[in-house]
Amino acid sequence: MKEKLLSAIFMAAMSGQCALAATHEVKSPDGRLVLTVTDEGGRAYYSVKYDGKQMLGRSQLGLKANIGDFSTGLRERAVSGKHTDTTYTMRGTKASTVRYVANQMGIIYENAKKDLMTVTFNVSDNDVAFRYTFPQQGETACMVVESEATAFNLPAHSTAFISPQSDPMIGWKRTKPSYEEVYSADAPLTAKSQYGRGYVFPALFRVGQDGWVLLSETGTDGGYPGCHLADYDPQAGYRIAFPMPEEANGFGSATASMALPGSTPWRTITVGATLKPIVETTVAYDVVEPKYDASPGIKPGRYTWSWLIWQDKATVYDDQVKFIDLAAEMGYEYTLVDGLWDKQIGRGKIEELSRYAQSKGVHLMLWYNSNGNANDAPQGPKNCMNTAIARKKEMAWMKKIGVKGIKVDFFGSDKQHTMQLYEDILSDANDYGLQVIFHGCTLPRGWERMYPNFVSSEAVLASENVYFSDAHARREAFDLTLHPFCRNAVAAMDWGGTIINRRMSRDNKRRHPRYTSDVFEMAAAIVNQASVQCIALQPNNLAELPQMELDWLRGVPTTWDETQFIDGYPGRYVVLARRHGDRWYVAGLNATAEPLTLKLPLPMFAGKEVAVYSDKKAKDGQLPDAQLKQVKASKDGTLKVTIQPSGGLIVQ
Secondary structure, eight states: OOHHHHHHHHTTTTTTOOOOOOOOEEEEETTTTTEEEEEETTTTEEEEEETTEEEEEEEEEEEEEEEEESSSSSSEEEEEEEEEEEEEEEESSOOEEHHHHHEEEEEEOOOTTEEEEEEEEOOOEHHHHEEEEEEEETTTOOEEEEEEEOEOOOOOOEEOOOOBBOTOOOSSGOOOSSSSOOOOEEETTTTTOOTTTTSOOOOOEEEEEEEEEEEEEOOTTSSSSSOOEEEOOOTBEEEEOOTTGGGGGGOSSSEEEEEESOOOOOEEEEEEEEHHHHOHHHHHHHOOOOOSSSOOOOOOEEEEEEEHHOOGOOOOOHHHHHHHHHHHHHHHSSEETTTHHHHHHHHHHHHHHHHHHHHTOEEOOOOOOSSSSSOOOOOOSSSSSHHHHHHHHHHHHHHTTTOOOOEEEEOOSHHHHHHHHHHHHHHHHHHHEEEEOOOOOOOOHHHHHHHHTTEOOOSSSSSSHHHOOOOHHHHHHHHHHGGTTHHHHHHHHHOOOOOOSSSSTTSSSSSSSSSOHHHHHHHHHHHHHOSSSEOOTTTTTTHSSSSHHHHHHHOOOOOSSSEEEEEETTTTTTEEEETTTEEEEEEEOOSSSSEEEEEEEEEGGGEEEEEEEEOOOTTSOOOOEEEEEEEEEEEOOOOEEETTTTTTEEEO
């Protein structure tokens, strides 16, 4: 009945032969979010309000293709609508069961050549998703999208939490862009991006006192390039930008090639008066569908990883045995053997190492270079993942010896052919029972649902940088209190390790220190969301850590049935609650220089006695020691806590 009513309302606005002149609205099911589509001189625009407040102003729609211009000279042909109410389940995201309820509006436009384009908008309680769909245009069954007019026009007083798109073919061994730049916080919209190349998705904005907006995209596969935002234009806002021609060493097109009929990826807009809808959004998965079923044996878990602290020299047989033994001691499922294993261990010894791991109840994951022609990264194995023949041969070998996952690195492009490579790796890996982590890579765009053996991607300035430099170690608390609101809000993030060594060296005595507390690192394993997660213990930690920390790290889960935002502000602090089965875990991180005292509303703990892990007050120049207390929550679940500077909190 609802679907029929909506269709009747929209069809009443149809004007098959009229010039573009109508204004159409579609509201969220709760009525608080309103999307309006208007026109001006043959151009289509949309805007978004939440609780009557402007969250996105007049923002253009459309694109230009080799068969015609779909951004101007448009005439409206038809409008339709329907109501969507679906429930789906997932294995490895912030919620295991999601109900998606949305109102949909589709507007068919005709351009000057009388070719057709449909713009579809899905509007749920806090999310807008839209995309362009094209039928076959007469005898024309394919087209090239040359550019998009799509824009996001934030109110001028908004501030941004965004990361710049880098220049192509720069950085270590010319491996960028790889979504590994520093985020700005509360920056003015008019601030120029670092490289003059715009900004990557996701992009978070504070709209003054009115609320928050998170921009991203989802559903990108081998049929379209990964897009980003061009630099801010005060008149138009942020426009969609395609990859840079110089990416991937100049190989491949920076435009999009589409078969007709076909659709672009979805662009997503999450809005809220508070940060709760930003953190809890599932829109990246709501509007996509699985492309295949997960292979049996794809399982979540924890892994040990020598490279983060011990680096390249540790990719040798005897050192990997130490990390397998560490995983077995902690009850972890996997050990990741990093780059250079092909030369420093060898394939025969890897087979032996895999047998040894399995005898300990552990399975190996293996690192691979994505290819050898897009950058100068020297680590091998190379040229094992970039062609179907080599890839299938390699994966058949891994299946034979019991390897359960791969980490593929150094992509450095968002061009369409690179997106196709991601898809090919994922699809083939699933056939051989392998789950996949990507590093040196693009943002995953709905991939956890589209490709069920996809685990996570780096696509962030991650934990390796805590090892590389003191400056990045000092930024760790800022970074990990920012990403729940942006990068990790839209996709699984392989941060690369809960770091337990207090100094960034194998002997735990040299180089620069870690600046976050042990409880901060433990809590980060809950705050950071990925279904297969690195707990970067080192063998020496078994003799160094308090027993209560080891016991907690043995039991940390990596999959969640429910996620709730409790409190926080991007780059300052965050408190999240996640449920695994019938057990809740509340984790807090403080990036400020002062103790943070909070009254947390935790109704799931109402009247219950809970375990609270926190930090003692630090002594000058030292990291604080952890403490564990049993505390009874109030009848309504309110709990007063203090999180120390660069410290953490866990309540369970």
